[in-house]
Amino acid sequence: MLQSDEKKLILVDSNAAWRVHPASIKQCYLLRKFGIEHKPDITAGEASDLIGKAIHEQERKKAEKKLAKLQRGETPTKRGRRASA
16 A cells, blocks of 8 residues: 655555564554553554554644644744744
8 A cells, every 4th residue: 555645655565574563662662652552462563553643643733733823923933942032
């Protein structure tokens, strides 16, 4: 399956051998970080799909927040920088 994004083009092989292996420690960490509940025997493929959706949702919310600021006439600032007074 081919998934596309404005900035990225990602080839996802739903039959790749690694997808049936148990989720990695890092994947389990990311699932916890995003607050995603999952079964203890989750596969790497299932974890990858859930993490990908969570990252996409996080990026979508960030873009919506930025757009809302622009629509209100506010100047978006970079993280860690203050707007000039």
